[in-house]
Amino acid sequence: MLSLALWLVGPLLESALLVRALQIGLIKRYKLFYLYAVWVLVRDLCLIPIYHFEPQYYASVYWYSQFCSVLVGCGIVWEVYKLTLTRFPGAAQMARNVLTFIFILSASRILANAWNDPNWRPAKTAFDAERDLRIVQITVLLGLVALLRYYAVPVGRNLNGIIAGYATFLATSVGHLSLMGSLGHVFPKVWQNLQPVAYITVLLIWCGSLWHYAPAAESEAGTGLEVDYQALLARTRRRLAATGNYLGRSVRP
Numbered sequence: 001m002l003s004l005a006l007w008l009v010g011p012l013l014e015s016a017l018l019v020r021a022l023q024i025g026l027i028k029r030y031k032l033f034y035l036y037a038v039w040v041l042v043r044d045l046c047l048i049p050i051y052h053f054e055p056q057y058y059a060s061v062y063w064y065s066q067f068c069s070v071l072v073g074c075g076i077v078w079e080v081y082k083l084t085l086t087r088f089p090g091a092a093q094m095a096r097n098v099l100t101f102i103f104i105l106s107a108s109r110i111l112a113n114a115w116n117d118p119n120w121r122p123a124k125t126a127f128d129a130e131r132d133l134r135i136v137q138i139t140v141l142l143g144l145v146a147l148l149r150y151y152a153v154p155v156g157r158n159l160n161g162i163i164a165g166y167a168t169f170l171a172t173s174v175g176h177l178s179l180m181g182s183l184g185h186v187f188p189k190v191w192q193n194l195q196p197v198a199y200i201t202v203l204l205i206w207c208g209s210l211w212h213y214a215p216a217a218e219s220e221a222g223t224g225l226e227v228d229y230q231a232l233l234a235r236t237r238r239r240l241a242a243t244g245n246y247l248g249r250s251v252r253p
Contacts, residue, residue, distance in 0.1 A: 020210070099140060
């Protein structure tokens with residue numbers, strides 16, 4: 001009964017989040033975040049009847065769709081980086097390049113492991129992929145939070161809520177998946193309800209922080225971030241130029 005109640009509350013809160021976004025025009029401001037919300041809502045509404053009426057297909061549908069959820073969730077991290085660093089074009093470009101490299105590298109590693117595994121199973125691959133990509137997501141998200149706090153970059157209530165909610169979801173997901181991978185079938189049943197409860201908490205955070213449009217206040221704070229980036233870029237270019245000159249002199253006859 002508890003699991004069923006949690007399953008029903010989840011879609012209700014997701015629907016409320018989306019309806020409110022349509023009412024106040026937030027979807028166009030946080031497109032990838034609301035794309036994730038739409039995907040999760042559709043997935044939940046599809047999984048509930050499968051679980052109750054066609055349970056033999058539930059595991060396969062769950063893991064395949066969960067892998068898609070992880071990929072769509074990468075869009076949230078990408079969008080958060082883009083929006084929080086919008087006033088710092090140099091740092092934003094570097095962050096986008098680094099994120100792209102990290103996500104491609106992680107996906108390539110997962111695919112390579114699956115390809116080289118003689119006992120490959122789709123559910124196992126999806127499980128490992130979710131755990132590994134969730135770890136990558138929370139690592140880069142916490143790195144961004146540390147950067148924003150260090151340079152006192154104003155974020156605003158909306159983005160703060162998106163970050164706090166998704167970071168909470170990632171932390172509980174990584175813990176849940178790690179314990180499940182270690183304990184396997186002896187994973188305590190009571191712990192299996194902690195993840196849905198945590199997700200309901202995340203939805204409440206999102207509903208509360210996104211019920212009204214609340215952007216970051218106009219401020220000159222955080223300008224040191226772009227200054228430090230440009231200084232780092234200039235030093236890197238000088239060192240590369242010096243290295244190029246040294247190598248050029250070394251190969252001359």
